Amino acid sequence: MKAVVVENVIKTYKTKKDVVEALKGVSFSVDKGEIFGIIGPDGAGKTSLFRILTTVLLADSGSASVDGFDVVKDYKQIRHRIGYMPGKFSLYQDLSVQENLEFFATIFDTTIAENYDLVKEIYQQIEPFKDRKAGQLSGGMKQKLALCCALIHKPSVLFLDEPTTGVDAVSRKEFWEMLHKLKLQGITILVSTAYMDEAGLCDRVALIQKGQLLSVDTTKGVISQFKKPLWAVKASEMFRLMNAIKDDPLVESCYPFGQYHHVVFKTGSDNKTHLEQLAKQGNFKDFEVQAIEPDIEDCFMALMKE
Amino acid sequence: MEKEKVITAHQLTKKFGAFTAVDNITFDVEKGEIFGFLGANGAGKTTAMRMLCGLLLPTSGQATVAGFDVYKQNEQIKQNIGYMSQKFSLYEDLTVSENIRFYGGIYGLRDEQIKIKTAQLLKQLHLEDQEKTLVRDLPLGWKQKLAFSIAIVHDPAIVFLDEPTGGVDPITRREFWSLIYEASARGITIFVTTHYMDEAEYCNRVSIMVDGRIDALDAPANLMKTYSATSMDEVFLQLARKAVRTGD
C-alpha cells in the first residue's frame, strides 16, 4: 500500500476580483518509508497541497488518501496517525521547550516517555535549554523542537511544510541528517522546500510550479530527462559575457550559476566551437568553456520554460 | 590604482551587555563592488548591517559609509543608502506607481524626476501595463524585482540587500541578479546577505562571519582555493561548523 496517493486534485481560491488556481489537477503517490520532496517556489501550491493531505483543507475536486484513509471521509483516522509541521508554525513562544513538547504529547494522547526513543537524538540537542521559552531559541533550535513536537506521537507519515526556510546552511544540513535518521525508523516523510539544492537529499521529488507538477521522479531521473548538452562558461567580465551569449540567435538559454554561466543551445551541433568564436569576437579574457552535467536547477528552469 | 572606498570598517564592535554581537571587524568595500556578507543565523550579520545603516551605534571602532561617519552623520548616511529586505519592502495596498512615488518622495526627488524614474523603471521591469496594479496582486518575483528597483530609485551610493531572493523560482532569482549586476555596472555598491551559496559565487568578494568575527574575506575563487573546496557551500560549512554560539 502507498503511504500517500493524490489523484487529480484541484483547488481554487476566490478573491474579490478573480479566481486563483492554487492546484490545477495534481497527481502523484508516495511509497512507504520514502523521503518525498515537493520542490517549487513560493506560491507554487505547496502549502495548499500539504493542507489538503493533512485534512485541514478541502480540495475542489479529485481525491487523496493518506495511509489508505480518505482525506475527506476518514479525516479523524488520518489526524491520529500523521505528524504535521505547518509552514508558519512557530510553537508557543511563551511556553518553555519542555512545556511545548509535553503539551503536544498530551494532546496526541501520549507521553514524552512513551516515544522518547524516536525523538531522543534530536531532543538531546535541545535538552540543555529545556526550561528556556521557545521564543528565545535560535532558528535552528526552534526547528528541532518543532520537529520533536510533530514526532512525539510516533506518526506514520510526517508532513513538513518548508521546514528549512530562512535557516542557514549549517542548520539546514543538520536538519536533513535528522530526516534521514527518521527514515530509518520507517517513517514516511513529505517535505516541501523552495531550495532546489535540497532535491538531491530526497528519494524522489515532485517539481511544482504554478499549481502544476513539472516532473515526479528520482533526482537522477529528473536530470536524465534533460536531453540537450549543457555548457559552463566563464570569463573575466561575466555580466557582459552573459548579454553577449543571450543575444546570440542560436542560444536557447543562458543563466548564471555561481562562477559560471550555464548555456543551452537550440540545436546540438558544434556548440563548443561556437562559444569559443563568440568569446573571441567579443574580446573576452580568461575564457573557459566545458561540457557539464545538469543539476536539478537546470532541469527546473528547462521544465518551467516548456 | 586604488579604487574609491565606499564602506570602511575598522575594529568595529557592538556589545549588548556582556554579549559581543560583533567582535572587532575590519573590512573595506569598493565602489561598484558586489560584496557578499555571509554568516550562520546569529553570527552577527544583522547587527553589523544595522550599524552600517546608521540604525545602531557601535560600542567601539570606526566606520564610514559613503564617506560619512556612522557615529555622527547617520542622517547623511540614510540619504545615501538604499535598503531592501525580504520581509519589509513595498506597501501591498498601494499600486506600483504609488509605491515608486512614495519612496521617491521620501528621498526628496522632485516631481519631474519621479516621473522620469517611474517611466524608466516600469520599462526596465516590463511592468508598463501594471502601473495601476496593487502590489499585492503581483507575483512574488516581480515584487522583489520592483522592491530592488525602488530601493535604488534615488541612486544611492550603496544598497543593502538582506536575503533578497528567499522563496522565488530559479529563473526569477537569476533575473533578480541581473538587475544587481546592472546596478553595480552603474557604480552602485551592493552589500548583500544570502542563504544561497551559489549566489555567494556571484559576488566579487565575500566575507564570512562566525561568532561575531569575520573569519574569511576574499574573492569566492580564492576562498575555494584556500579551503580546498569545490563550492562556496563547502567553504561556508567548514567555517560555520566551528561556531560556538547559537542564537539569532
Add this chain to the structure above:
Amino acid sequence: MKQFLIFVKKEWLHIWRDRRTLFILIWMPVIQIVLYGFALTNEVKNSNIAILDQSKDEATTVISNEIASSRYFHLVKNLNSYQDIGATFRTGKIRMAVVFPANFRDDLLHGNSAQIQLIADASDPNTANMLTNYANAIINDYPQSINQNQDLPYTIKTQVRMLYNPELKGAYNFVPGVMALVLMLVCTMMTSIAIVKEKEMGTMEVLLVSPLKPFHIIIAKTVPYLLVSVLNITSILLLSVYALDVPIVGSVWLLMSESMLFTITSLSVGILISNFAQTQQTAMFTSMMSLFLPTLLFSGFMFPIENMPIPMQIISNIVPSKWFFIIVKNVMIKGLGFSSVWKETVILIGMTTTLLGISIHKFKIRLT
C-alpha cells in the same frame, strides 16, 4: 480528559506569563470602581446649595445653620423668591435648594407638623439622592431636639423634588455597569483574541490535525478566563460593599450565580467572534463594536432606556448586558429574589445556549 486538562494548563500559562495583560485584567475593575466611587464621594462633600427662607423665624434659622455648617453642604446664596430657584439652578452654581414655607415655626409648634421642600439637580441621580438624604437627616434632627417633653411629636415633612430626572433612574448604576463592562472585556475580547492568536501563529493547524475534539479546544480556551472573571466579580462586589457603601441587599449567591451566567454568555459571544475573525485586530474590533459600545449605550448604564426612541428600545433587547443589568439592580440594590428576575435569567440562558450552539456547530474542523 487529560488532553483537556493540559490544554487548560497551557492556556493558563499563556495568561500567567503575559504579566502586563494579567495585571490590567485584575486591576482594571478595581481602578474603575475606585474612580467612580471617588468621583461621587468627592462631589457630595461641600456641595453648593441655596436656601429660600420665606419664614425667617427661629426654627428655620437653626435648621439653615445646621445645614450650612455640615461638611456636606456649602451655602452659596440666600434666595428671595421662588422664581430665583430655577434661575440659580440654570446657572449651574448649585446642586440643591432648600425651601422653607412662610409660618414654618408656627405650623410646627401649633400644628405639630411643618413642611420643607428640597429641590435637587437630578441629572446626576446618585449625587441628588445622597444630597437629599443627608439634608433630610439634618432637618429631622431638629424636631427630635425639641420633642423631648412632648406628648405629640413634632414632625417635619420634607418634600423632595428632583429636577431633570424625577424618578432617579440610574442610582448605583455604575456598579452593575462596571461589572457588565469588565466581564465583557475579559470574556468576550480576551477569549476571542486568544483563539484567533492560535490561527495567526499557525498552531491552530496542528491542533486541528490532533485528535483533540473541537469542543475541547473551545471549552479549554475559556476556562481560565472564567476564573479571572470570578476574581473580577468578587473584587468588584467587595469594593462596592466595603469601599463605596453600596450594599448587596439581596442574596449574594443569587447575585454570583447570575454573574456566572452572564460570564458564560460573554464567553460564548467571544467564541462566536473567534470563529470568523482571522486576525487579532478583527477579533478586538468586533468585540468592541458588537458588545462594548452596545453595553455602554443600550444597557441603561449611562442613558436610561426609557428615554430612548422606540426603535432603540427594541434594539436594546438583543444586548445581553441589558438583562444582566436589570438582574443586578434588582438583586443587589433592590434586594429582590429570584422570582423577580426569572424572566431575565431565562432570556440570558436562551441567548447563551443559542450562541454556544452556533459556535460549536460552526467551529471549523478545517481551514477556509
